[in-house]
Amino acid sequence: MTYNTQKPVILSDQVKSTLHSLEPLTRKVLLTLSQPSPQDNRGDIDRIRQLLERSYGSVRIPLSLMPKIPQVCRSSNWKFTAVLSETCQGWTLIDIESGDTTQEHFGLAIDIGTTTVVVYLIDLTDGKVLKYAADYNDQIAMGEDILTRIRYASSPDGLASLQEAVLATLNRLIKRLYPLPSEASMISAAAIGANTTMIHLLLGLDPASICRAPYIPVVNNPGLITAAEIGLDISPLAPVYCLPSIGSFLGGDVIGGILVSGMHQESDISLFVDIGTNGEIVLGNKDWLVACAGAAGPALEGGVTTYGMRAEQGAVDHVSINQKTGWVDYSTIGNMPALGICGSGLVDTLAGLFLSGIIDRSARFQNGQQEFVVVPAHETASGEDIVVSQVDIKNFMATKGAVNAATDLLMENVGCDWREISHFYAAGAFGQYLPIESAVTIGLYPDLPRTAIVRLGNSSGEAARQVLLSRTKRLEAEEIARKVTYFELNANAAFMDKFVSSKFLPHTDLDRYPSVRERLQNRI
Amino acid sequence: MTYNTQKPVILSDQVKSTLHSLEPLTRKVLLTLSQPSPQDNRGDIDRIRQLLERSYGSVRIPLSLMPKIPQVCRSSNWKFTAVLSETCQGWTLIDIESGDTTQEHFGLAIDIGTTTVVVYLIDLTDGKVLKYAADYNDQIAMGEDILTRIRYASSPDGLASLQEAVLATLNRLIKRLYPLPSEASMISAAAIGANTTMIHLLLGLDPASICRAPYIPVVNNPGLITAAEIGLDISPLAPVYCLPSIGSFLGGDVIGGILVSGMHQESDISLFVDIGTNGEIVLGNKDWLVACAGAAGPALEGGVTTYGMRAEQGAVDHVSINQKTGWVDYSTIGNMPALGICGSGLVDTLAGLFLSGIIDRSARFQNGQQEFVVVPAHETASGEDIVVSQVDIKNFMATKGAVNAATDLLMENVGCDWREISHFYAAGAFGQYLPIESAVTIGLYPDLPRTAIVRLGNSSGEAARQVLLSRTKRLEAEEIARKVTYFELNANAAFMDKFVSSKFLPHTDLDRYPSVRERLQNRI
Structure with a gap:
């Protein structure tokens, strides 16, 4: 399962965290200067700086902008809009535009996933998403997963090729956002949510x-950089803010998820889970946050089953199995003949098989059965049965078991009981597309009151939008990065014990799944 | 007369202004970090920034430096030297060097003249000049004077060619300063004194x-720029500080002259004069400063007399004329056969002619004479007499008259009498090479007690050295720039009156030249 590139939901309406006021990365100010005269021998640039400094304190004007300034001053008859960027060291003038363009102010919220890249065009005057564009990350040609790409980066020109690939993706997407609602203005800011490796590349x-002990990245918080420094095709001096990471395995995308969830401001304890190729789990509240991360495997990316596929046209995305007859109802993306099964379809299938008693609590087929036909041959695109086999289920259970084991260990480690969890935040594709009831039934989601299960959508992209728009959110993100304690799973022997014992449906401890128990009882 | 490129005196020993403590544009700090460990998942760059921020407040680390950091950290076994640049918005890390290089710290003081460029290598640990290199400004090929270059700049690619020319000059000179006393370090800072046009180019x-009413430059104070932004071949992120200018006609070289003279801190009134192709005159004290500027003509550059030449090999640089016999004693630069006369030789010749009565107070030859042979044909390189003609003298008197008229007008304007002038500061070549007694005799210098006549040498270069080394001096220079009132000569009808009436030796008002009057009386 990957993001459906056609529908990148940016913000679930369940999200509590809201923006109280707009303090975007860049501001626009209308300036009206008097004509130059012999009575005032200050240069054009000195006059502008001194005028801005009355309101903004020290203002830096980069050399690369200087040649443009006298031209715009004169062609606009000394009425123009200054675009200012706020840095931790004061303000920088990054552009000037003829006339009053203060109401035409645009920025980008960017989510760089290992697989998919999404770029949102944001109206910086009201925070709204005007357009978006999404596509696969061109880096995929140099490796599907992070480890392969890190290895590729150390080959000759590998790093440069990977950097070029993601920039090509971004610039292709940015081109799709044009023309802007106003042609007088350029995109003047960008914020990025991505994992630590994506930011490095x-x-x-x-x-x-990142993948060599002691697993220390080059940088967690790169600070503001300019678009021109990396080659992003927006206003050259536009500030680019990367959500800070916490280490090699907890990236800005996870910090962003915490930020969007608001769990870092709640008194009650929440659990945040994002499962993609890698999985990250965060537990905590306003006083403490503890997190772990690890490779989750491609279970939810459609990569562990024989007929697994991404959430594309022809993927079986919803399945229901009649508990009495075992008959299957299914739908495919785009209503196309079935090509394979994506993550949500697989979760539905497993839940249906379990509730129908076709597989038992240890996820094994009963009565010697070896596979289950989800779509019969005459309805598929290939003319072959689309099935889920015992091996497919075993592979999936490894991922689920790892998630359960990691969560349990993290909770045990901080002495937290399941009954203390007030909210479960599900991020990314894991939170956006999985069918909630099925996910609870097979133990991928915890069995909490359904109102406590919050799906954050593309929280990495939404976090990018929030930090693009709000100084307060930027400070919050940095505060989160300082606060999170990283819990190392790989070095933990207890993890393997838990992992081995947690391959049950919905969970080793059925007491923690009362609604599932009830359904199982009702079935009998 | 131009700077003798062989001997750019940087600082006269008469200069009062001294540096009390070193606060150079860049600082070096030795850092020793612990090895990275799983207990600390901060990135290399985050750890360095946080360590520096304990002492320096907010520290910016530019992206272009980031790739180098993990390499140097590891190759130096986590003991390295950080190079920091101070900006008006806080500190920036501009380089890191393996091991302890804190005692190997270099900067450049640069004087960009319209004609000559001088680059001084400064030891930033003690402020001393280690080496220097000087050469003609390559821009001369595109015009000898400022106006021609400004016109050239508006031709296709003209501005880019002029910029390339001065950079080629600078980078050629920088190359001559290598190898540095230590090969482990790069030149990490530069400060520049130059006129407003030179800075623009x-x-x-x-x-x-600059040369179009109302004569407003693009910028007077460009702030810190980096070496890479303009293409200067030193450490790419090295800060480059340009002494601020006050307008199109009063550049950072003049601000630098005032700074080096110290007149802006004295209670008594001083007069500062710098005459090259352009002339600048500043009058004032710690409470006020008023200045005027104008084209002075090439009189002192050796360009108005038939046999005028720059102060190069073979130039007649000293002349004395026996008042009784009219016989001439002279010397040439390098003791070569005479090729022509440079500025100091011309000033000596005119003083000698005047004191001998060969020319009168209105600078006219007596008894129908039309020229004076300084070097007879058999002693010259060309085999022709080297002479000073009535036309040559007339041309020179125009420059001298302009300087006198401008000075008088400036003083009248602020209601200042000659007797109030405590010091006369002569800057640049005008202050460095002219023979004092001859310059007073013909009224180019005022007739003050000789201890009150202070020759500043290359005050533009010395000012660059001071602001390179001292934060206090940078603030002082900016304070001077704010304080100076520009007095417009060109728009002033009184100037022409004064100019017409001031072509006398030593001055229209002989009372102001008591020592010259005495010499004239002794002669009779």
Whole structure:
């Protein structure tokens, strides 16, 4: 399962965290200067700086902008709009535009996934998403997963090729956002949510140390960089803010997820889970946050089953199995003849098989059965049965078991009981497309009151939108990054014990799944 | 007369202004970090930034430096030297060097003249000049004077060619400073004294408005720029500080002159004069400063007399005329056969002619004479007499008259009498090479007690050295720039009156030249 590139939901309406006021990365100010005269021998640039400094304190004007300034001043008859960027060291003038363009102010919220890249065009005057564009990350040609790409980066020109690939993807998507609602203005800011490796590759930083003990990245918080420095096709001096990461395995996308969930401001304890190729789990509240991460395997990316596929046209995305007859009802994306099964279809299938008693609590087929036909041959595109086999289920259970084991260990580690969890935040594709009831039935989601299960959608993209728009959110993100304690799973022997014992449906401890128990009882 | 490129005196020992403590544009700090460990998942760059921020507040680390950081950290076993640049918005990390290089710290003080460029290598640990290199400005090929270059800048690719020319000059000179005393370090900072047009051309800014009413430059104070932004071949992120200018006609070289003189801190009134192709005159004290500027003509550059030449090999640089016999004693630069006369030789010749009564107070030859042979044909390189003619003298008197008229007008304007002038500061070549007694005799210098006549040498270069080394001096220079009132000569009808009436030796008002009057009386 990947993001459906046609429908990148940016913000679930369940999200509590809201923006109280807009303090975007860049501001626009209308300036009206008097004509130059012999009575005032200040240069054009000195006059503008001194005028801005009355309101903004020290203002830096980069050399690359200077040649443009006298031209715009004169062609606009000394009425023009200054675009200012706020840095941790004061303000920088990044552009000037003829006339009053203060109401035409645009920025980008960017989510760089290992697989999919989404770029949202944001109206910085009201925070709204005007357009978006999404596509696969061109880096896929150099490796599907992060480890392969890190290895590729150390080959000759590998790092440069990876950087070029993601920039090509981004610039292709940015081109699709044009023309802007106003042609007088340029896109003047960007914020990015991405994992630590994606940020390294975007910035041209060697990611080798990320996957080599002691697993220390080159940088967690790169600070503001300019679009021109990395080659992003927006206003050259536009500030680019990367959501800070916490280490090699907890990236800005996860910090972003926490930020969007608001769990870092709640008194009650929440659990945040994002499962993609990698899985990240965060537990905590306003006082403490603890997190772990690890490879989750491609279970939810459609990669572990024989007929697994991404959430594309022809993928079986919803399945229901009649508990009495075992008959299957299914739908496919785009109502096309079935090609395979994507993550949500697989979760539905497993839940249906379990509730129908076709597989037992240890996820094994009963009565010597070896596979289950989800779509019969005459309805598929290939003319072959689309099935889920015992091996497919075993592979999927490894992922689920890892998630359960990691969550349990994290909770045990901080001495937290399941009854203390007030909210479960599901991020990314894991939170956006999985059928809730089926996900609870097979133990991928916890069995909480359904109102406590919050699906954050593309929280990495939404976090990028929030930090693009709000200084407060940027400070919050940095505060989260400081606060999270990383819990190392790989070095933990208890993890393997838990992992081995957690391959049950919905969970080793059925007491934690009362609604599933009830359904199982009703079935009998 | 131009700077003798063989001997650019940087600082006269008469200069009062001294540096009390070193606060150079860049600082070096030795850092020793612990090895990275799983207990600390901060990135290399985050750890360095946080360590520096304990002492320096907010520290910016530019993206272009980031790839180098993990390499140097590891190759130096986590003991390295951070190079920091101070900006008006906080500190920036501009380089890191393996091991302890804190005692190997270099900067450049640069004087970009319209004609000559001088680059001084400064030891930033003690402020000393280690080496220097000087050469003609390659821009001369595109025009000898400022106006021609401004016109050239508006031709196709003109501005880019002028910028390339001065950079080629600078980078050629920088190359001559290598190898550095230590090969482990790069030159990490530069400060520049230059007129407003030279700064515009260096920065690639269109100088057209400088010579077009209302004569407003693009910028007076460009702030810190980086070496890479303009293409200076030193450490790419090295800060480059340009002494601020006050307008199109009063550049950072003049601000630098005032700074080096110290007149802006004295209670008594001083007069500062710098005469090259352009002339600048500043009058004032710690409470006020008023200045005027104008084209002085090439009189002192050796360009108005038939046999005028720059102060190069073979130039007659000293002349004395026996008052009784009219016989001439002279010397040439390098003791070569005479090729022509440079500025100091011409000033000596005129003083000698005047004191001998060969020319009268209105600078006219007596008894129908039309020229004076300084070097007879058999002693010259060409085999022709080297002479000073009535036309040569008339041309020279125009420059001298303009300087006198401008000075008088400036003083009248602020109601200042000659007796109030405590010091006369002579800057540049005008202050460095002219023979004092001869310059007073013909009224180019005022007739003050000789201890009150202070020759500043290359005050533009010395000012660059001071602001390179001292934050206090940078603030002082900016304070001077704010304080100076520009007095417009060109729009002033009184100037022409004064100019017409001031072509006398030593001055229209002989009372102001008591020592010259005495010499004339002794002669009779």
